[in-house]
Amino acid sequence: MANDFIYSQPVKIIFGEGRIRGLGGILKEAGISRCMLLCDRFLRGRAEELAAEIPEICGVFSDIEENPQIKGVNEAAFLTRSYGAEAVAAMGGGSTMDTAKFAAAIACESDNALPYFRGEKRFPAKRLTVIAIPTTAGTGSEVTQVSVTSCGKEKKTINDPVFMPGMALIDPELTYSVPKRTTMNTGLDALAHALEGYWSRGHQPISDLMAKEAVKLVLGNLENAWRNGEDKEARRNMSMAALLGGLSFAMPKTAGCHACSYPLSEDYHLPHGEACAFTLSAFVRINSDERLGALAKEAGLSGTEELAERIDELKEMAGLRTRLSDLPDPDIDKLSRDCAAHPLMRNNPVEMNVESLREMFETLK
Numbered sequence: 001m002a003n004d005f006i007y008s009q010p011v012k013i014i015f016g017e018g019r020i021r022g023l024g025g026i027l028k029e030a031g032i033s034r035c036m037l038l039c040d041r042f043l044r045g046r047a048e049e050l051a052a053e054i055p056e057i058c059g060v061f062s063d064i065e066e067n068p069q070i071k072g073v074n075e076a077a078f079l080t081r082s083y084g085a086e087a088v089a090a091m092g093g094g095s096t097m098d099t100a101k102f103a104a105a106i107a108c109e110s111d112n113a114l115p116y117f118r119g120e121k122r123f124p125a126k127r128l129t130v131i132a133i134p135t136t137a138g139t140g141s142e143v144t145q146v147s148v149t150s151c152g153k154e155k156k157t158i159n160d161p162v163f164m165p166g167m168a169l170i171d172p173e174l175t176y177s178v179p180k181r182t183t184m185n186t187g188l189d190a191l192a193h194a195l196e197g198y199w200s201r202g203h204q205p206i207s208d209l210m211a212k213e214a215v216k217l218v219l220g221n222l223e224n225a226w227r228n229g230e231d232k233e234a235r236r237n238m239s240m241a242a243l244l245g246g247l248s249f250a251m252p253k254t255a256g257c258h259a260c261s262y263p264l265s266e267d268y269h270l271p272h273g274e275a276c277a278f279t280l281s282a283f284v285r286i287n288s289d290e291r292l293g294a295l296a297k298e299a300g301l302s303g304t305e306e307l308a309e310r311i312d313e314l315k316e317m318a319g320l321r322t323r324l325s326d327l328p329d330p331d332i333d334k335l336s337r338d339c340a341a342h343p344l345m346r347n348n349p350v351e352m353n354v355e356s357l358r359e360m361f362e363t364l365k
């Protein structure tokens with residue numbers, strides 16, 4: 001039957017304020033006696049406190065940059081091997097979690113990620129468990145089998161079961177310190193995941209339900225979380241939105257906005273969330289149909305046009321770049337060609353080509 005589907009979600013999810021304080025107990029319960037802790041640079045102090053309290057943490061590594069490079073994966077894998085760790089915990093945003101996922105996938109065999117990145121070598125059969133601890137509310141990487149890393153300018157999404165974390169430990173308190181602009185970028189990434197999971201050609205009923213809830217949560221809470229980072233309810237709801245956003249695209253995959261985000265990040269250095277948000281309202285208009293209209297209405301809006309306008313308002317409110325003229329030396333022809341060639345573009349419900357993408361970018365001039 002046309003509507004048959006397969007759904008699976010193997011990650012144990014632990015959610016709640018203060019849950020990070022239970023990390024030692026979680027490691028003990030899982031029988032993990034040596035765990036490497038990767039963390040965002042900003043959270044180095046917190047990671048060292050955890051390492052002092054929890055004897056199972058055998059090392060801390062925090063040299064991870066935004067849009068993480070293979071070099072960081074190699075260093076993390078090297079330390080993980082040197083310390084004889086059995087698991088890798090990742091406390092940070094998508095950059096830290098994706099580095100940890102890659103390092104844990106290769107550490108039993110190697111500390112050179114390049115041949116795996118290039119697809120020249122298959123991932124080893126044995127891998128280390130990952131405990132993903134998100135500190136931004138955006139990527140949903142804690143529940144996806146995706147790792148996004150770069151080698152020089154080339155940014156690549158690898159979608160492989162070896163990257164599935166064993167556990168997601170989601171403590172909204174860890175997001176209270178996220179700066180305003182990153183709060184907006186990452187929150188719009190979560191919205192893009194939910195909307196793209198919903199309209200992706202591969203969408204299916206269970207993912208749809210989570211996407212609808214994630215859209216409602218982002219529209220109801222992102223502005224508050226951005227205005228006041230200490231708003232506990234808004235932060236909690238955004239952590240939940242990011243989790244549900246991750247679950248809603250994990251199987252259907254993302255589509256046009258994420259396809260365009262890669263050239264926008266590679267050539268114009270936009271952070272991931274801002275790069276996805278750049279074309280999000282344009283794709284809401286392009287992909288507008290009865291089904292998307294019903295979702296917008298369920299979220300309390302009059303329809304898809306109001307959804308697109310609301311996204312634009314959020315971007316402008318936080319000073320995100322919204323027009324090509326905000327980018328240095330924009331090249332519409334190259335951008336349209338590169339976006340059309342990205343494999344995720346094939347998931348977009350409306351077929352897009354170089355010409356229709358050029359038309360879309362003309363509206364963003």
Ligand SMILES: NC(=O)c1ccc[n+]([C@@H]2O[C@H](COP(=O)([O-])OP(=O)(O)OC[C@H]3O[C@@H](n4cnc5c(N)ncnc54)[C@H](O)[C@@H]3O)[C@@H](O)[C@H]2O)c1
Nearest residue numbers: 066067093094095135136139141144146148174177178272
């Ligand atoms: N694996 C997936 O499923 C998936 C999905 C979407 C995006 N991504 C990837 O994830 C990366 C983006 O991740 P991100 O948006 O979470 O950003 P990030 O991890 O790059 O972090 C952004 C900034 O926020 C800071 N930061 C993080 N947590 C903080 C905290 N609690 N307090 C203060 N500052 C904090 C970091 O130091 C950094 O400067 C990109 O590489 C993107 O391609 C992966």
Ligand SMILES: [Fe+2]
Nearest residue numbers: 139189272276
């Ligand atoms: Fe994303």
